[in-house]
Amino acid sequence: MPAATTIQMEASPADHWSPRNRRRCGCHGVNWCRVVSTAIVLLFVGLAVGGLFYLIAVSTRDPVYSVSIDAVSGLDLDHPTDLAGRAPTLDPVFNLTVRLSSRNQVTNYPNCIWPGTTVEVTYRGVQLAIGSAEQLCVGARETKEQHxxxxxxxxxxPGSALDALAGEARRGAEAFDVAVKIPTVIHSGYHSYDPRHVHLGTLVSCMSRRVGDDPVAALRTPCHASSTDIAASYPNKGRTQPRGAS
Known part of the structure; x- marks a missing residue:
C-alpha cells in the first residue's frame, strides 16, 4: 500500500486572529483598539471639562476695589484747638481716588462702577461728605482709577466725635471711613424686578483711610466688598445733603 501522505495546510492570516487564537495569546478576548480609543475619548472629555471649569474660575473672580484720600479741606484741621473749643459748622471737601481692578484672566462682561454710584466719607459713623462717581469699567486683568x-x-x-477728631489732628493721625455704593442694575430690556435679570449692587467699605497716606500703598490695600440691593443716587455734590448730628 502506498505510504500515507500527510498534507499540511498553511493557516491563513485570519486564522491567527480568530477568537480562539487570541485567547491562546493571552488576550482573553479584549479588543485593545477599543480600549485605546475609549481611553483617548475619556482623556479628551476630561481635558474639555477641566478647561471649562478653569474658564469659569478665571472669569468669575470678584474685582478688587480700593480708595485713597488724597487731600481734604474745610475741616480746620490746621487749628485743632478751634475744633475742640467750639461746635463749628463744617463744609469739608475730600479729594479721593477710586481704583477698580479685574482679577479675571478672561471675561464675558466687564466689571463696572455704574452711573448712580456714590462715594461717602464718614467719621465715627457721622457722614461728612458725599460725591458721585462716573461710570468706570475694566476688562480682564485691567486696572483703572478715577478722581x-x-x-x-x-x-x-457731636461733641465726642469732635473731641476725637481734634485729638487725632494734633497727632496727625486723623482717619476716615469711605464707602463706595454701586447701585443694583437691571439688564436693559427688562422692566420687572426679576432676579434672573438683576445684578445686585456692591457696597465697598474702606475703613480707616488717612489723609495724605502714600497713595500707591493705599490703593494696593483692598476694601471689603459685599453684594446688596442699592438704589442709584445722584447727590448734588453734597450741597444739599442732610446735616450731621448736632
Whole structure:
C-alpha cells in the first residue's frame, strides 16, 4: 500500500486572529483598539471639562476695589484747638481716588462702577461728605482709577466725635471711613424686578483711610466688598445733603 501522505495546510492570516487564537495569546478576548480609543475619548472629555471649569474660575473672580484720600479741606484741621473749643459748622471737601481692578484672566462682561454710584466719607459713623462717581469699567486683568470729589455742607459733629477728631489732628493721625455704593442694575430690556435679570449692587467699605497716606500703598490695600440691593443716587455734590448730628 502506498505510504500515507500527510498534507499540511498553511493557516491563513485570519486564522491567527480568530477568537480562539487570541485567547491562546493571552488576550482573553479584549479588543485593545477599543480600549485605546475609549481611553483617548475619556482623556479628551476630561481635558474639555477641566478647561471649562478653569474658564469659569478665571472669569468669575470678584474685582478688587480700593480708595485713597488724597487731600481734604474745610475741616480746620490746621487749628485743632478751634475744633475742640467750639461746635463749628463744617463744609469739608475730600479729594479721593477710586481704583477698580479685574482679577479675571478672561471675561464675558466687564466689571463696572455704574452711573448712580456714590462715594461717602464718614467719621465715627457721622457722614461728612458725599460725591458721585462716573461710570468706570475694566476688562480682564485691567486696572483703572478715577478722581472723585466728595462734598459736605453745614456738617456738625457731636461733641465726642469732635473731641476725637481734634485729638487725632494734633497727632496727625486723623482717619476716615469711605464707602463706595454701586447701585443694583437691571439688564436693559427688562422692566420687572426679576432676579434672573438683576445684578445686585456692591457696597465697598474702606475703613480707616488717612489723609495724605502714600497713595500707591493705599490703593494696593483692598476694601471689603459685599453684594446688596442699592438704589442709584445722584447727590448734588453734597450741597444739599442732610446735616450731621448736632
Amino acid at each position: 472723585v470729589v466728595a462734598w459736605g455742607a453745614g456738617v456738625r459733629l
